Amino acid sequence: MNGISVVVNTRNEEKNIARCLESASFADELIVVDMESEDKTVAIAQGYTQKIFPIPKTRVIEEARNDSIAKATQPWVFILDADEVITSSLREELVRTAQSGQYNGYYVPERSLIFGKWLKHGWAWPDYHIRFFRRGNLSYSGIVHETPKLNGSTGYLKNPILHYHVSSASEFLKKNRHYAKVKAETYKSQGRRVSFPGLILKPLLIFLYGYIFKLGFLDGMAGLKHAFVVAHQGFLWRRMLRKLQ
Numbered sequence: 471m472n473g474i475s476v477v478v479n480t481r482n483e484e485k486n487i488a489r490c491l492e493s494a495s496f497a498d499e500l501i502v503v504d505m506e507s508e509d510k511t512v513a514i515a516q517g518y519t520q521k522i523f524p525i526p527k528t529r530v531i532e533e534a535r536n537d538s539i540a541k542a543t544q545p546w547v548f549i550l551d552a553d554e555v556i557t558s559s560l561r562e563e564l565v566r567t568a569q570s571g572q573y574n575g576y577y578v579p580e581r582s583l584i585f586g587k588w589l590k591h592g593w594a595w596p597d598y599h600i601r602f603f604r605r606g607n608l609s610y611s612g613i614v615h616e617t618p619k620l621n622g623s624t625g626y627l628k629n630p631i632l633h634y635h636v637s638s639a640s641e642f643l644k645k646n647r648h649y650a651k652v653k654a655e656t657y658k659s660q661g662r663r664v665s666f667p668g669l670i671l672k673p674l675l676i677f678l679y680g681y682i683f684k685l686g687f688l689d690g691m692a693g694l695k696h697a698f699v700v701a702h703q704g705f706l707w708r709r710m711l712r713k714l715q
Contacts, residue, residue, distance in 0.1 A: 475499040475542035476550050481550035484509040486634065491518040493556040496565070497548070500579050503538040509551075513608035529652045535610040535618070542605055546571075547602045553634050554580075556565045556582045556584025565603060567627065574622030575603035581630040585692040586637065592693050593700045600624065601631070603655070613656055614649050650706035657711050664708045664715070672708065677701035 476494040480502055487502075491514075494500055500519040504512050505527040516520055523541055528534045531551070537548055546568045550556065556564070560578070567576065577598040582589055589595055600608065601617055605623040634667060636642050678688045681697035689696070 471566035472496070472498055473545045473568050474548060474564060475501060476548045476556075477501045477538050477542055477543035478550050478552055479503050479534055479538055480511050480515065480552045481505040481506055481527060481531075482509045483511045484514060486553045487514050487519075488509050489555055489634075490550060490552050494548075494550055494559075496556075496561050497544075499542065499544050501538070501541050503534065505534060520666050530612075530649065531608040532604065532610050532614055532616055533612040534676040535612075539605075539608065543554055545605055546668065547603055547605050547608070550631070551633070555634070557629060557632060558688045560627070560631065561594055563586060563627055563629050564604045567602065567713060569606075571625070573625035574607045575600050575620040575624045577624060577626045578602055579627070579630040580633050581634065582633040582635050585639070585695050586636045587689060589686075589692060589696060591688045592684045593680040593698055594686075594689075594693075594696055596630075598626065598707040602627065614652050633674065639695060639699070646699060646703040650703055653707040654710035654714060657707070658714045662711065666712075668703070669708045669712060673701045676704045 473709065476628060478490060478501065479629050491500065495518060500521065502515045502519060502522045504522060504524050512522060518634045520601055525534060525537060539549065564675040578601040579596040579598055582594045605621060610616060610618045616618060636645065677697050680700055683695065686693040700711045
């Protein structure tokens with residue numbers, strides 16, 4: 471008994487879900503929350519857990535997080551995406567932390583396979599997210615790529631999640647357009663505005679910071695592409711928000 475629930479949201483993840491759930495099979499509780507998958511995701515997941523909950527699909531996964539983590543019953547909860555894997559070293563660290571952790575939540579580094587390369591610099595590494603926490607202490611507001619709110623203090627874990635990103639620039643840009651649209655609509659409802667200088671300068675600074683200051687150029691062409699797509703998403707949602715102003 472390790473007192474850990476792993477919660478995975480899915481939507482048409484038949485290519486990834488077996489690898490993901492296999493890595494999480496150590497947990498006392500493995501929960502899959504499926505958002506109207508139209509492929510074999512659910513059938514594959516049934517080979518790993520009987521705790522599969524259907525919910526309506528949402529625009530972005532953050533809108534479903536609160537309902538999903540509420541289904542966990544163990545003292546500690548780990549949020550895992552379907553295209554991610556818990557490494558053996560991270561698994562051991564999670565079990566140790568669940569036994570003696572001094573914080574209410576922990577940031578976990580994410581190592582990403584992007585454009586065929588495990589990136590070591592730029593925006594991709596170290597990419598920390600709060601993923602491991604004491605049940606009942608974390609909540610989301612539903613904003614895409616948000617940092618959730620944690621009650622209490624936070625610590626950092628050493629070992630990473632492995633993230634198998636989309637493999638092509640076209641897939642990345644397609645996701646960018648979707649996320650940007652949702653973000654622009656959300657910010658519009660909150661009354662946020664974007665100036666013309668902000669539309670141009672902030673994405674440029676995002677690119678330069680990731681590619682130069684965070685040494686993304688050391689990852690070669692993959693680092694250049696990644697710096698571009700991160701800046702591109704920043705440009706897209708700002709342009710879309712300006713059109714809604």
